[in-house]
Amino acid sequence: MKKYNSILKYIFVLIAALLITGCVHDDKYDEPNLGDYQCRTASYYTNSQNGYEKWTLAQLKMQTQSVAITKKAYVEAYVSSSDETGNIYKTLYIQDNPENPTEGLTVSLDAVSLYTKFPQGSKVYIDVQGLAITTYGGVKQLGKITPAGTRVPEKEVNMHVFRDCQIRAEIKPKVMTLTEMVTANDNLIGCLIQINNVEFDGRALCTPYAPNSVTVDKTIGEGWDSASNKYLKTAVVRNSGYASFANQIIPGGKGSMVAIFSKYNSTYQMYINRLEDVDMETHKNSAGQIDSYPRLDGVQSNPCQFSATGLTVKTIADVKQLNTSANWTQITGDFYVKAQVTANDATGNLYKYVYVEDATGGLRINMNKSDLFLDNRFRLGKDVYIKLKGLYLRNVNDEIQLGGLFKNTSGVEQFGQIEEPQLYKHFFDTNTVARAVAPTERSISSLTTADVGRWVKFKDLQFIDGDLGKTYASGTAQTNRTLEDCAGNKIILRTSGQADFGTSDNPKKASATEIEGGKGDVYAIVSIFNGTYQLWITKLSDVDLDDPRCDGSVYTPLPVLYKDDFAAGGFSTDWTTENVTGTQVWATSNQGNGTNYYAVVNGVLNNTNEDWLISKSISLVGKTKAAVSFTSDVRYSGPALQVYATENYTGNPSTTTWVVLPALLDTNTAGFGDWVSSGNVDLSAFLGKNVRIAFKYTSTPSAAATWEIDDFKIKGQ
Incomplete structure (x- = not known):
């Protein structure tokens, strides 16, 4: 028995050594060892005993739509996509050849981490019996018709998709131009393509590829028409907020992009597999020289890098003093200001504007862009550099605001918002961590016009008796509620009916949220309208009224x-x-x-x-x-x-x-x-x-x- 145990120990040690040796050998590779996972060879399908009929991708896409395929058929293709970064989700993009493809296809699979089973370049065989061709957003896709939509269930993926046990090719992107993204080339949707001499447009500059958990479209352009200040052709780059590179800043120069060619209805779009496929900062021309700048639109250097060289610093108080016109004042000096974002549009109570503040005061800035809070520059508590030259100031109902000019429907210029494509020219991330916003403490009776635009704390306020039982807003309109102190001084709290102070899982619409009936502290932005002060909150916790009311009573909402x-x-x-x-x-x-x-x-x-x-x-x-x-x-x-x-x-x-x-x-x-x-x-x-x-x-x-x-x-x- 002892001898038998010794032999067993020897065998176990030998097996362990072999396993360790194998692991060391595999560690030099960056991708998973696929082994023979879910693989087949062409001989399996060409064997007449198995009874398969071979189709091309073009033949497959011509099948009757939304009807399960009954023939025992298969297609061969090469994987053009990779979901390793998370920018592509539950989708396998394939093309008929690794180089110069003529057909591509979208395969909808209810599975993630597909790159571990079918990495880019893998030759795959797809058994199409039981699957169906459907159309979504104008694009044909292969999947299985289920109550949850057209997608092959995860447990059935290994019944339909097989990797070739031996063949893995290098996918060479097909070079295209944005101008070639037309219906005649829709057969290439799903293929890996390369677009040269393109750049992201002004709206995308200095912003991340996508905010956390939010999928967004960014626009790239090719060619430039100096007469109209527009690109000759544009397309969309679609980015997932779950991608590993989502928070990386869009490159500011021009160059090339390798991506999956796609479309949604009439809009052509691309999906980036990995960030390394975007070469727009250190792109080199045929002579080996970096040619990312100047951009097509004439910008000479990285537009997202702030420099104070040649600029004069101003305070918020200085900026307000620049307003000298009854209509509006254009800022012509080479000035900049550094200020902290004290309120943004995260809850929808503010819309297309933020407030910033420094030690000398606060200021409202109007911008023609929604969801500003998703932009790193305008996150609550962030410090931001603002180049002021070319912007406009105006006294709007007694509140001095910063913005731009626009033409109304009659063609008349009016003061309003800074257009989104111009934001990168004026707002720069300080690349510092957001700081807590410190309120200035005031009472209703001590407010002055110098407080307009400031983030202020008021102590011991309550809603008036006539507002008890009401919601913050009535319907979708902006609504006034009245706060008072124990001396009877009153001030308006103004709330948008579009505001939602909750979360996507637990919404708290202003029109459905009852105001608090106690007394306590209120934190808010101070604004003014024709001589009347009014407050704007940014979240429900800004109103903390848990103490008994001024008369000692405790208000109880209707049960x-x-x-x-x-x-x-x-x-x-x-x-x-x-x-x-x-x-x-x-x-x-x-x-x-x-x-x-x-x-x-x-x-x-x-x-x-x-x-x-x-x-x-x-x-x-x-x-x-x-x-x-x-x-x-x-x-x-x-x-x-x-x-x-x-x-x-x-x-x-x-x-x-x-x-x-x-x-x-x-x-x-x-x-x-x-x-x-x-x-x-x-x-x-x-x-x-x-x-x-x-x-x-x-x-x-x-x-x-x-x-x-x-x-x-x-x-x-």
């Missing part, structure tokens, strides 16, 4: 007596649906809303509809206050939704006595998703009674809207 957010889908027995006319009826859906369901009804043109959604009876006996609230969303033109209440439902809407409720409803018929809160709709007329709430939908043969209802609540105490 919720009943609520239904339709989360489970379908209507419970708490709801009655009555179909009076037409075939369309109230239902629930989660379309476009993730796992969150809502009540919905939509008519169809040429039909007449009348449909009711009626709540169960809720007792308001013994209550001294009561209200109902909900959110609504409308799309397409049609009669407005009607909201009613009754104390005695007969079982028939037409014989019931209804009271109209003045609820705020969504009015934006152009799109879904802009949910509007009704506010707390007073139910005082039903105190001491039982109440039902009803939603009446109507449509006509010429006008049929879609109405959605969610977050239904009845409150009372």
Whole structure:
């Protein structure tokens, strides 16, 4: 037995040594050792006993769309993409030849890290039986038709896609121009291409490829028309916010780009496999000389590197003093200012402007670009250099603002925003870590015009009695609420109905968020409108009113007596649906809303509809206050939704006595998703009674809207 154990030990040691030797040998490679993972050879498919029919990519793309392929067929191709950096997601791009391809294809796979199984250059065989060709965004793709969309499920990938056990080629990008991105060349979509002598446009300069978790498009251009100051041809480079290079700054020069050729509807676009495929900073010409600058648009050097040489530094107070005109003042001096971003548009309460501040004051800067907070230069707490020459100042309703000029629809110049393509010329990242924004402490009575634009802290404020129970905003409009101190001094808090102080998973729309009823500290930007001071907050925590009110009382919001957010889908027995006319009826859906369901009804043109959604009876006996609230969303033109209440439902809407409720409803018929809160709709007329709430939908043969209802609540105490 001892001898047997010794032999076993020897065998184990030998195996371990071989394994270690293998690992050391493999460590010199940067990519995974594929071994024989999921591989085949051409002989498998050419063997007549296996019964395969060979198709070209062109033949495959000609198959009947959205119908599963029944023939036992296969295609050969080479992988042109790599998802190693995360810029390409659950997609394998292939082409028919490693060099000078004539056909490319998008293969939709419900799997990630495809580069570990099918690295770029791999020859692959795809069994197409059971798969289907579909079109998305004008591009043909291969996948499997499933309830979740056209995509091969991960567990079935190894049933359809096989790597050649022996062949891996170098993919040589096909050289194209942006001008050649036309319908006649759509057969090359999915191929690796190279575009020469191109550059990112002014809107992209000095910005990252993509902010964290946000996919964005950047524009590249070729050729330059000096007469119109435009590129002769442009295309889109699409970048994922999950890519490993997402936060890298776009190169400022011109040069070449290697990427996957793609398209979305009529817009041609490219996907970068890896950052090394973008050569626009140290690009060399045929003589070996770096020719990234000057750019096509005439910029002579890296536009994102700030230099104070030849510039005079100014303070915010100095800048405001430059405004000398009743109309507007152009800044002509070679000046710059260094300031900290104190408020941005992260919650949507500010729109297309930020506030900056230094020791001498604060200033509003107007820019024609949304989501400024995603730009490194305008993140909260960041210091930014601002070159002032060429910008404009104007006193707007008593507030001096920095911006640009634009022409209105009548061709008349007006003061407004700095255009996005011009931002790189004026705003420069200091490349320093964001600092905490320190507020200036003030009281309502001590405010002066020098405080306009500052981030200010006010102590011991409360909302006036008349605002208690209200939301921060009514509908989608900008709304005034009034704050006061314990001496009775008052100031306006102004809030946009478009603001969302929550997250994508937990939204807190200003129109659906009730104000706090206590007393405490308020942090806000001070602005002014025609002599009246007003405040703007950037997040809900800026209003911290947890202490008893000035009179010592403690405000308690109306408790919720009943609520239904339709989360489970379908209507419970708490709801009655009555179909009076037409075939369309109230239902629930989660379309476009993730796992969150809502009540919905939509008519169809040429039909007449009348449909009711009626709540169960809720007792308001013994209550001294009561209200109902909900959110609504409308799309397409049609009669407005009607909201009613009754104390005695007969079982028939037409014989019931209804009271109209003045609820705020969504009015934006152009799109879904802009949910509007009704506010707390007073139910005082039903105190001491039982109440039902009803939603009446109507449509006509010429006008049929879609109405959605969610977050239904009845409150009372």
